[in-house]
Amino acid sequence: MRADIRPFSLPLADPLETARGTVERRDGLLLRLEADDGSVGVGEATPLPGWTEHYDECESALAEVSEVLRASNTSGETASEEIDAGADPDDLLADLDSTPAARHALDLALADLRASRQRVPLYRYFGAENPAKSVPVNATVGDAPAEATVAEAERAAAAGFDCLKVKVGARQLSADVERIEAVADALPEVELRADANAAWTREQAQQFLDAVGDRLAYVEQPLPATDLAGLASLAGPVALDETLAEVGFEDALDANPDAVILKPMALGGPREASALASRAREEGIEPVVTTTIDGAVARTAAVHVAAAIPDVTACGLATRKLLESDLGPDIAPVADGRAVVPQGEGNGTADTWGHHD
Ligand SMILES: O=C(O)CCC(=O)c1ccccc1C(=O)O
Ligand SMILES: [Mg+2]
Structure with missing residues (x-):
């Protein structure tokens, strides 16, 4: 070896x-x-x-x-x-x-x-019963003033994304409410998610959900990772991200989430993430696979994890474009709001080793 x-x-x-x-x-x-x-x-x-x-x-x-x-x-x-x-x-x-x-x-x-x-391709090794050509992905829209947020969201929609995740929590709550309303008004057909990255108090999170919860599929990590009781008490759709990394999947169930963000990099690997996706479905919780903005090897593996989930919802895998350069060629390219699932043996990125110097 x-x-x-x-x-x-x-x-x-x-x-x-x-x-x-x-x-x-x-x-x-x-x-x-x-x-x-x-x-x-x-x-x-x-x-x-x-x-x-x-x-x-x-x-x-x-x-x-x-x-x-x-x-x-x-x-x-x-x-x-x-x-x-x-x-x-x-x-x-x-x-x-x-x-x-x-x-x-x-x-x-x-x-x-x-x-x-x-x-077999990695996603079949993870247990996918059927071949999958591609998986739906969301565009990731960073924090910016309302006008720039709408412009970025419109660019993403024009590029074919029908699901967008907007970063919130970096500015005043009223400004974030305005940003989400502006994007939702501009793109009524698009599914919207917001990600607060643990920025809010219970009061702020509830205020946000009361204001724009009905325009969002969910708000991701509205509260600090370990505030399980606070997360459970929120009225409105909630997804957990940092909570899973901090307390693990089983304890996170106490927060009663509607969705879980499965980042293979944070969960100890793609096989762990794949097993947790099945656990989530057993619990009636929607699994969403995302990267931590990884290189081509881990990003491709995350695409395989998503491809092994039956009828997977849009995943946070459109992160190649955030990178200036990568480890190797992109064999799971995103087009029209979907990432191609590689069909070669394994992850399909074994050559990446030779590409990088
Ligand atoms: O989910 C996505 O759209 C992309 C991934 C993403 O947002 C992210 C990327 C790096 C670190 C944290 C996060 C996050 O989900 O909070
Ligand atoms: Mg997140």
């Missing part, structure tokens, strides 16, 4: 303004596994504090992973032998429970390697 790590740094073309500040660049690490039979799996860790560990912690965790996998070439019943034999290195994965981005890299590399061996 070989295990190699390669760092990368991707600037955003279009920094994303949110209530938590601006996302300006995405630094991460690729992990490449090559089993003794020559099969390859590539994973990506692109940490984002607030959802995952910090970069330094992620880097050390992955350095440890590669050390364990290399060292074990010569010693006993080992993690690399487990992988070569087609099993999961459970102890190694468990060591990464507190570093979800690092765990994502290993989980994705393993899933890619195994799906490639089985000669």
Whole structure:
């Protein structure tokens, strides 16, 4: 077994303004596994504090992973032998429970390697019963004054998006209400979501929902991640994002959400996210898969996670255009409000390793 790590740094073309500040660049690490039979799996860790560990912690965790996998070439019943034999290195994965981005890299590399061996696309390996050509995606509209928000929303609608997510919570509540009303008036046919990134008090969140709740499919993370009682008490449709990263899926159920935002990078990997999508559906909760503005490897894997969900709703996967450059070619391009689902073996991004320098 070989295990190699390669760092990368991707600037955003279009920094994303949110209530938590601006996302300006995405630094991460690729992990490449090559089993003794020559099969390859590539994973990506692109940490984002607030959802995952910090970069330094992620880097050390992955350095440890590669050390364990290399060292074990010569010693006993080992993690690399487990992988070569087609099993999961459970102890190694468990060591990464507190570093979800690092765990994502290993989980994705393993899933890619195994799906490639089985000669199926990753979304079929995740259990999709039917072939899927594409999945619906939302456009992501950052914080900006009302006029600029409407202009951006109109550009997205003209490009074929019929679902938009607008960032809120970075300015006065009355200004956000005005922004949402202006977008809803300008684009009555478009499904609208708002994402407050945990910015509000209970009173503010309820005021927002009372004002524009009926024009929105839901408001994402209106309250701080751990205010489960407050979230449960809100009248109006609510989706949870930061709460899942902070308290986990099962505890988040106490907040009684209408939808859950599943970010594979924050949840320890695409296989975890895929399992949680099924759990959500069992609970009558709508799963929505999104990236943390990841590189091509993780973004493509998130598209596969979405493609394995029957009749998936629009997902937050149209994030390639926020990046100035990427790890490799985009094999899950977005057009007309949908992302193409790759049909090759595994994630389909094994070449990405060679592209990046
Ligand atoms: O959901 C989307 O449309 C794109 C992803 C997104 O908004 C996001 C991207 C990076 C970090 C946090 C978030 C978020 O959902 O809060
Ligand atoms: Mg969010």
